[in-house]
Structure formats: C-alpha cells, structure tokens
Amino acid sequence: MNGDPRDFAAHEAALLDERRLDDWLALFAEDGHYWVPLLGAAQADPFSHNSLAYEDRLLLQLRVDRLKNPRAHSQHPASHSQHVLQPSRIEHESAGEVRLRTPFIYIEARGESQVLLAGTARHHLVRASRGWSIREKRIDLLDAARALPAIQLFI
Amino acid sequence: MTSYRHHPERIAALVQDDRVHRDLYLSDEIFALEQEHLFANTWVYLGHASQVSEPGDFVTQDVAGRPLLMVRQPDGAVHVMYNRCAHKGTQLVTDECGNTGRFFRCPYHAWTYKLDGAPLGLPLKNGYEGTQLKACESGQGLSVVKHVKVYRDFVFVRLSDSGPSFEDYFGEVLGAIDNMVDRSPEGKLTVGGGVLRNIVHCNWKMYLENINDTVHPMSTHESATKAAEALWEGRAPTDPKPMAMEQMLPFGSGYEFFDKMGGRVFANGHSVLGVNFSIHSNYAQLPEYEAAMRAAHGEERAAEILQRSPQNSVFYPSLSVKGSPQAIRVIRPLAANRTLIEAWSFRATGAPALLFERVMSYNRLVFSPMSVVAHDDVHLFESIQQGLRAGGNEWVSLHRNYDPAELAQETITTNGTNELLMRNQFRAWAKSMAAGMEAAA
Ligand code: FES
Ligand SMILES: [Fe+2]
Numbered sequence: 001m002n003g004d005p006r007d008f009a010a011h012e013a014a015l016l017d018e019r020r021l022d023d024w025l026a027l028f029a030e031d032g033h034y035w036v037p038l039l040g041a042a043q044a045d046p047f048s049h050n051s052l053a054y055e056d057r058l059l060l061q062l063r064v065d066r067l068k069n070p071r072a073h074s075q076h077p078a079s080h081s082q083h084v085l086q087p088s089r090i091e092h093e094s095a096g097e098v099r100l101r102t103p104f105i106y107i108e109a110r111g112e113s114q115v116l117l118a119g120t121a122r123h124h125l126v127r128a129s130r131g132w133s134i135r136e137k138r139i140d141l142l143d144a145a146r147a148l149p150a151i152q153l154f155i
Numbered sequence: 156m157t158s159y160r161h162h163p164e165r166i167a168a169l170v171q172d173d174r175v176h177r178d179l180y181l182s183d184e185i186f187a188l189e190q191e192h193l194f195a196n197t198w199v200y201l202g203h204a205s206q207v208s209e210p211g212d213f214v215t216q217d218v219a220g221r222p223l224l225m226v227r228q229p230d231g232a233v234h235v236m237y238n239r240c241a242h243k244g245t246q247l248v249t250d251e252c253g254n255t256g257r258f259f260r261c262p263y264h265a266w267t268y269k270l271d272g273a274p275l276g277l278p279l280k281n282g283y284e285g286t287q288l289k290a291c292e293s294g295q296g297l298s299v300v301k302h303v304k305v306y307r308d309f310v311f312v313r314l315s316d317s318g319p320s321f322e323d324y325f326g327e328v329l330g331a332i333d334n335m336v337d338r339s340p341e342g343k344l345t346v347g348g349g350v351l352r353n354i355v356h357c358n359w360k361m362y363l364e365n366i367n368d369t370v371h372p373m374s375t376h377e378s379a380t381k382a383a384e385a386l387w388e389g390r391a392p393t394d395p396k397p398m399a400m401e402q403m404l405p406f407g408s409g410y411e412f413f414d415k416m417g418g419r420v421f422a423n424g425h426s427v428l429g430v431n432f433s434i435h436s437n438y439a440q441l442p443e444y445e446a447a448m449r450a451a452h453g454e455e456r457a458a459e460i461l462q463r464s465p466q467n468s469v470f471y472p473s474l475s476v477k478g479s480p481q482a483i484r485v486i487r488p489l490a491a492n493r494t495l496i497e498a499w500s501f502r503a504t505g506a507p508a509l510l511f512e513r514v515m516s517y518n519r520l521v522f523s524p525m526s527v528v529a530h531d532d533v534h535l536f537e538s539i540q541q542g543l544r545a546g547g548n549e550w551v552s553l554h555r556n557y558d559p560a561e562l563a564q565e566t567i568t569t570n571g572t573n574e575l576l577m578r579n580q581f582r583a584w585a586k587s588m589a590a591g592m593e594a595a596a
Contacts, residue, residue, distance in 0.1 A: 036525060038348075038349045051523075052351070058399070058400075062403070065385065071377045072530075073531045148524035150524055151524050
C-alpha cells in the first residue's frame with residue numbers, strides 16, 4: 001500500500017472481511033490504537049469518557065489470538081463481517097501523515113442474527129518503510145451509546 | 156405451557172431445594188408476573204444521585220416496565236415520579252437525561268408541574284370550572300413513587316406499598332456500598348465515563364446467577380485467558396504489567412482459587428462472593444492514595460476498606476457491585492428472553508486518576524458489547540436460553556454443595572464454588588413472588 005492513501009481504508013476493511021487478521025494487525029504502527037468512543041464523533045479523548053473499545057497492539061493481538069482458539073465458544077458458529085464503505089476523503093495531509101474519513105455500514109453476521117452498524121471510520125496514517133501504517137483507527141458510530149448486542153469482530 | 160397467573164402453588168413448585176424448573180427462564184407469563192410482583196415489592200436500583208447534580212436535572216428510567224423520572228429538587232432532595240402526564244399520559248420527558256429548568260411542561264397540551272410533581276398550571280383554565288378535575292387523580296399532578304431510598308447517593312425504589320423496609324431488605328450487604336463509597340477519602344462517588352449497555356438474549360436470572368458462578372471461568376474463558384497468558388509468558392516478574400494484563404490474567408485462576416475465595420449469602424437473595432480475596436485483590440498498590448485513605452479514615456478502617464475487594468456483591472434482584480474497581484452492573488429485564496445489562500464506572504472524589512482509569516479499563520475489557528471476556532459468557536447464556544427448550548430434562552441443577560441445614564439459616568459463609576449463592580437467589584425469588592401475589596389477592 002504505497003500509493004494513494006485514499007485506497008487504504010478499503011484495503012484494510014477487505015483484510016478484516018476476509019479474516020486475514022494477522023495481515024490486518026501488521027498494518028498497525030508499534031504505538032497504534034484501535035478506538036471506538038462511546039460518545040461517537042462527539043468524544044474528545046479516550047480518557048475522560050469510556051469507550052466501547054480502546055486497544056493498543058497488545059490487546060489487539062490478544063483478540064486475534066483468542067479468535068483463533070477453537071475454545072472461543074462464541075465463535076461456534078463463527079461471525080463474518082462485511083464493510084460497505086463510501087469513498088475515503090482526505091481530512092488532513094502533511095509530511096508523512098494523512099488523516100482519512102470513510103463513512104461506512106458494517107454488518108456482522110453470525111448464525112441467524114445480524115448486527116448492523118453505521119458510522120465513520122477515521123484513520124490516522126503514518127508513512128512507514130513498507131507503506132502506510134495505522135497510528136489510530138477511530139470508529140465514530142452513529143448513536144454509539146445505545147444498547148448493543150455482542151460485537152465480536154473488528155468494525 | 157402451564158398457566159401460572161392464578162396459581163401461586165405452581166409458582167412455588169418451580170423452586171425446589173436443590174434445583175429449579177426451566178419455566179422460570181422461559182415463560183412469558185412468569186416474566187409478566189415478575190414485573191408485577193417481584194420487581195414491585197423488592198428494592199430496585201434506579202440510578203445514582205450524581206446523575207442529577209443540579210436542581211431540575213432529571214433521568215428517565217423504566218423499572219419493571221414502568222417509566223420513572225428521577226429529579227433533583229430545589230432543596231437538594233432527589234424525588235422519583237412516574238413519567239406520565241396527569242392529563243392523558245404523555246411522557247413529560249423522553250430524553251434519557253437533561254435539565255428541565257424550574258418546572259416540567261408537557262409537550263402535548265402544555266400542562267405544567269413543579270419539580271416535585273405538584274400541578275402548576277394549564278391552558279384555558281376556565282374550561283375546567285365546575286368540573287371534577289381538581290378532585291380526581293388528573294388534577295393532583297404527577298404520581299409520586301412513595302418508597303424511595305437514597306443510600307450514600309445510590310437511589311433505590313420500591314414500587315409496591317407493601318414490602319420490607321430498605322434496611323430490612325438489604326441488611327448487611329449494604330456494607331458493599333459503604334466499602335465502595337469509602338474508597339473515596341472524601342466519602343463521595345460520582346458516575347463517570349458514561350454507561351456501557353448490552354442487550355443479552357437471555358433471561359435476567361441467568362445473568363444474575365452467573366455473577367455468582369465461579370466454576371465457569373476456567374472452561375468458559377479459556378480462549379481469552381490462554382491468549383493473555385501466552386502473550387505475557389516469558390516476561391520478567393519485574394516487568395511492569397499493563398493494566399489490561401493485570402485485569403485479564405486473574406480470570407485464568409484455577410478452581411482452587413475460586414473455591415478458597417469464599418462466599419456469603421444473606422436473607423432476600425443477596426450475597427458477597429470473594430469474602431477472602433478475589434480476582435481484584437492484586438491490583439498495584441498506590442502509596443499516596445493509601446496515605447490519603449489513612450488520613451481520612453484512620454489506620455484500621457483504611458486497611459479494612461482497601462483489603463476488602465470481593466468479586467461481586469449482589470443486591471438482589473437488580474444490582475451487582477465491585478467495590479474495587481468501583482464498577483456496578485445493573486440488570487434491567489426486558490422480556491423473558493431479553494435483558495439489558497448496564498455497566499457504570501465511578502470516580503472517587505479525592506482519589507488518584509489511576510483508579511478511574513482502572514474502572515474504565517475493566518468495564519471496557521469485561522463488560523463492553525465489544526468486550527474480550529464477555530463474548531463467551533453471552534454466547535453461553537444465549538445458548539442456555541435455547542437449550543432449555545429441549546425435551547427430556549425440565550430441571551436446572553443447583554446441587555453443588557447442597558446441605559439441608561442451609562434451609563434453616565439466613566446468613567451463611569461458605570466456599571466460593573458452592574451453588575448456595577444461586578439457590579439463595581431462587582429462594583428469595585419464590586418468596587418475593589408469593590408476597591406480591593398475596594398482597595394482590
Ligand atoms: S397529555 Fe400532557 S397536557 Fe395533555
Ligand atoms: Fe464469565
């Protein structure tokens with residue numbers, strides 16, 4: 001992924017939907033974070049208010065490893081995801097950094113049930129030797145604070 | 156399915172000494188009767204007074220299917236009213252929370268009410284002259300919930316006029332709220348960081364039972380704990396443990412750990428799990444905070460507060476408290492097969508920011524809809540809800556460590572894996588259902 005950063009979000013989502021989770025995790029910078037604020041777009045930081053998820057690489061690795069364990073009971077049957085993305089827009093660009101904004105619909109299906117979420121993904125990317133890496137993937141859900149069923153994969 | 160409405164003896168028969176019948180979890184009629192009786196004549200947690208800090212602040216919350224309104228009064232008191240206009244029943248406010256100013260104004264025909272629910276005014280007043288309005292319910296303003304108890308800022312309601320007093324109902328288990336509040340050197344907690352809300356497709360009692368289930372972590376949480384252990388393996392003991400690891404790793408403790416942590420049951424279904432220690436006992440020490448606690452509470456009391464960190468204290472039927480890490484879960488039943496679970500975090504006034512970071516991290520990892528730990532629990536609760544529909548065995552076993560002598564005692568201290576903590580909930584369930592039905596008869 002060395003080319004147009006606007007292609008990044010679609011590439012990243014495809015890895016998730018294909019369940020290539022190790023490849024996905026490798027996209028994160030060492031200090032990268034995955035963040036789903038509880039106040040959605042209105043939230044300023046992950047410390048003064050709680051989040052649905054706020055994870056560094058260690059925790060993301062834990063999630064990925066857990067999903068691979070045959071005794072991850074909640075994955076019988078397994079969940080599948082589909083990201084439907086609008087084209088990414090560049091919010092900000094400077095030397096070696098770019099911020100993308102990508103509105104999406106996310107569907108997580110498992111057995112007879114489906115969870116449907118909508119929102120905007122905001123990627124803060126930094127230029128690394130192998131292309132872009134994720135310093136932060138922030139997901140601003142529409143009405144993030146509402147009562148939700150289990151969301152098991154990665155939005 | 157059997158009809159229960161006019162058959163209290165059939166309801167009583169669902170709870171045996173060492174097992175319970177599946178209809179407790181499956182029957183819509185039982186659920187309706189619980190809403191009418193059990194949740195009306197017990198003390199149910201409504202919310203925290205810090206959610207309504209200024210006069211005119213309100214919070215709306217359904218309890219047992221009834222829409223309620225908690226409001227801070229001009230004199231500082233917290234009142235609870237039914238969220239129903241005295242005219243035709245419009246909800247006065249439909250936001251989850253907010254500030255109404257000095258009065259409530261119904262959005263439909265603009266009747267107004269003082270913050271305590273007393274009638275204030277209505278348009279086209281003269282059309283009511285000579286009518287019975289003033290004398291009937293509609294002229295009296297909002298209906299008030301009479302039995303409200305604000306205990307150290309935790310607001311509970313009892314909707315029914317009959318039933319035990321707050322102190323009689325909870326008794327000793329109130330010490331679990333004291334412990335959490337006293338973790339603030341100033342004796343004050345405020346809700347912080349918002350609430351994580353989960354919809355779980357299972358009966359509420361199943362969730363509450365699991366709060367006292369220490370036999371499941373080894374098998375249920377294996378995927379999460381094995382992943383955590385593998386990631387942490389090989390680190391030097393001196394390596395600073397990230398907070399998430401500090402919180403995740405103890406879930407992998409063995410049967411012996413959970414057995415030895417001990418449990419205690421009280422009358423009316425309440426319990427404390429982890430009377431000796433718990434998965435929260437070994438969080439990093441904070442010397443400055445401990446000094447502040449000693450200054451505030453004295454050496455002895457400070458040590459007592461800080462050493463006590465039970466796994467869960469259950470305020471039957473709706474609240475579960477974790478003194479450390481200052482979290483509560485509220486169980487809000489929606490249907491026989493659907494339950495809303497809320498996880499709230501508290502800031503302790505005068506305590507370091509790290510404590511708040513700790514509770515937010517814990518709630519995120521363990522109680523968020525995107526939790527790493529809870530997916531396996533939730534899947535299994537939903538699986539039980541389906542599995543119980545199977546033919547053949549209609550009973551759920553609660554035999555572990557059953558001892559007939561327990562029937563004669565109210566407060567019992569026991570091993571941490573004893574299913575007594577669950578049997579105790581169901582005995583209280585049968586008692587509260589029966590009390591409500593007698594009162595209704
Ligand atoms: S219903 Fe409230 S004023 Fe008519
Ligand atoms: Fe569990």
